[in-house]
Amino acid sequence: MKYFWTFFWTFLLVHMMTYVVSSMIGVKYEFQTATILSVGMTILLFIIPMILPEGPAEKESIH
Known part of the structure; x- marks a missing residue:
């Protein structure tokens, strides 16, 4: 849906x-x-979330 x-x-x-x-x-x-x-944009909208990382990058502290 x-x-x-x-x-x-x-x-x-x-x-x-x-x-x-x-x-x-x-x-x-x-x-x-x-x-x-519109078909091209729809396909692009489904591909973009697959390329982007899921969560924030974890930062290691230098301390």
Whole structure:
């Protein structure tokens, strides 16, 4: 279920961003381009937590 909701919100936010940016620069809004970008962003959002460390790094004191 978490994968569905992540894709759902990413899909909506990327489409909104694509619409606003394309409107600002004066080009045609492309649904297909925004959908491809939203799939790519969703995959990136699933990969980032796997790369990042889980907890804070333990510091050894020099004392």
